[in-house]
Amino acid sequence: RKEVEQDPGPFNVPEGATVAFNCTYSNSASQSFFWYRQDCRKEPKLLMSVYSSGNEDGRFTAQLNRASQYISLLIRDSKLSDSATYLCVVNNNNDMRFGAGTRLTVKP
Amino acid sequence: ETGVTQSPTHLIKTRGQQVTLRCSSQSGHNTVSWYQQALGQGPQFIFQYYREEENGRGNFPPRFSGLQFPNYSSELNVNALELDDSALYLCASSLGGRDTQYFGPGTRLTVL
Numbered sequence: 001r002k003e004v005e006q007d008p009g010p011f012n013v014p015e016g017a018t019v020a021f022n023c024t025y026s027n028s029a030s031q032s033f034f035w036y037r038q039d040c041r042k043e044p045k046l047l048m049s050v051y052s053s054g055n056e057d058g059r060f061t062a063q064l065n066r067a068s069q070y071i072s073l074l075i076r077d078s079k080l081s082d083s084a085t086y087l088c089v090v091n092n093n094n095d096m097r098f099g100a101g102t103r104l105t106v107k108p
Numbered sequence: 109e110t111g112v113t114q115s116p117t118h119l120i121k122t123r124g125q126q127v128t129l130r131c132s133s134q135s136g137h138n139t140v141s142w143y144q145q146a147l148g149q150g151p152q153f154i155f156q157y158y159r160e161e162e163n164g165r166g167n168f169p170p171r172f173s174g175l176q177f178p179n180y181s182s183e184l185n186v187n188a189l190e191l192d193d194s195a196l197y198l199c200a201s202s203l204g205g206r207d208t209q210y211f212g213p214g215t216r217l218t219v220l
Contacts, residue, residue: 031206043198096153
């Protein structure tokens with residue numbers, strides 16, 4: 001079993017749609033959690049950190065469920081510019097583990 | 109832009125050769141982490157350096173080595189290159205090992 005598993009994707013959605021990504025992790029001692037986005041042939045860029053209380057940044061909402069070892073990302077009112085690969089990241093003692101990523105394509 | 113720079117941007121080597129990749133961290137950051145990203149995969153953690161000391165290592169063989177300098181810039185060295193070492197090598201800097209990491213643009217290594 002992979003340490004961080006994500007929805008396989010790809011997700012192809014129309015503009016304005018709401019899309020949700022899920023991620024599970026195997027190490028219950030993991031300490032911090034993030035979502036990064038990665039555009040084609042570019043480096044990953046931090047989208048948002050994920051907190052147990054849930055957090056929102058504009059159209060993006062992240063949730064963490066430590067009991068179920070589950071992280072989610074919700075994107076509302078999708079834009080063409082949201083097309084990218086979304087990486088779930090789990091950190092345990094300075095060891096950042098990335099999921100394989102979920103590819104999102106938003107179409108006109 | 110994150111302020112993290114890497115050199116070179118692209119590199120072509122042949123099997124058995126050695127390569128050195130370089131990373132300059134963001135101003136004020138004392139930690140550098142290195143990752144290997146194969147096509148279609150997420151980044152895989154190689155190791156992390158904090159204040160010039162190795163501070164964690166992933167499942168990579170000893171021919172992957174590194175160091176960090178007093179100015180917190182870092183090098184990744186790979187000996188005896190194999191075809192499977194072809195990948196995008198990313199470095200990320202942070203203030204401490206558990207803090208948010210900011211990535212450089214990467215070095216794309218091709219081993220022929």
